[in-house]
Amino acid sequence: NAGVMQNPRHLVRRRGQEARLRCSPMKGHSHVYWYRQLPEEGLKFMVYLQKENIIDESGMPKERFSAEFPKEGPSILRIQQVVRGDSAAYFCASSPGENTEAFFGQGTRLTVV
Amino acid sequence: QQQVKQSPQSLIVQKGGISIINCAYENTAFDYFPWYQQFPGKGPALLIAIRPDVSEKKEGRFTISFNKSAKQFSLHIMDSQPGDSATYFCAASRGAGNMLTFGGGTRLMVKP
Numbered sequence: 001n002a003g004v005m006q007n008p009r010h011l012v013r014r015r016g017q018e019a020r021l022r023c024s025p026m027k028g029h030s031h032v033y034w035y036r037q038l039p040e041e042g043l044k045f046m047v048y049l050q051k052e053n054i055i056d057e058s059g060m061p062k063e064r065f066s067a068e069f070p071k072e073g074p075s076i077l078r079i080q081q082v083v084r085g086d087s088a089a090y091f092c093a094s095s096p097g098e099n100t101e102a103f104f105g106q107g108t109r110l111t112v113v
Numbered sequence: 114q115q116q117v118k119q120s121p122q123s124l125i126v127q128k129g130g131i132s133i134i135n136c137a138y139e140n141t142a143f144d145y146f147p148w149y150q151q152f153p154g155k156g157p158a159l160l161i162a163i164r165p166d167v168s169e170k171k172e173g174r175f176t177i178s179f180n181k182s183a184k185q186f187s188l189h190i191m192d193s194q195p196g197d198s199a200t201y202f203c204a205a206s207r208g209a210g211n212m213l214t215f216g217g218g219t220r221l222m223v224k225p
Binding site: 004031042045056059093095098101102106 | 117119154155156157158159202208210211212213214215216217218
């Protein structure tokens with residue numbers, strides 16, 4: 001059973017471009033969580049999704065950021081018109097249920113130049 | 114109200130020593146307190162977790178102490194080893210959910 005798979009591992013975007021980060025949860029996991037980790041800081045919760053539904057997006061910036069978890073395929077975190085301040089590591093975690101242990105992927109490191 | 118404060122930011126311990134990392138929280142609705150270990154280039158991995166109905170939990174060399182009245186909890190790593198060198202994060206959530214509020218992290222270095 002493969003772990004949580006995130007791709008790409010590293011992503012470089014120019015200011016103003018779009019970034020798409022993908023997360024394939026562990027087999028049997030229908031709950032996905034996205035976190036952002038700025039350099040030298042802890043992780044900050046962004047959004048919690050269950051298949052086809054956004055459960056909680058209280059940590060998502062109001063503009064330029066969106067997330068989805070379709071019925072088929074990976075969860076996608078989309079950042080439009082990226083700015084330098086979006087440079088960070090973005091981690092996805094998945095769990096089989098709401099209050100069961102979540103497992104983290106290795107993250108996508110986004111660099112905006 | 115949602116913050117979790119962690120200290121120290123960095124810690125150097127000799128092999129065989131005890132590593133102690135402290136966290137304090139504000140939100141009394143938190144009822145699940147996990148600790149995560151993160152190696153460079155990797156995602157965080159759950160190390161040990163505690164609920165407020167117990168004051169201490171031990172798993173191998175790792176122990177969590179919890180003080181509900183002070184709203185503080187700490188991680189003790191006994192007999193610290195160089196392989197324990199990593200960044201440690203405390204976290205908290207409500208209802209054991211995975212919408213976690215993380216502390217700022219402690220970078221631990223265990224010297225041989």
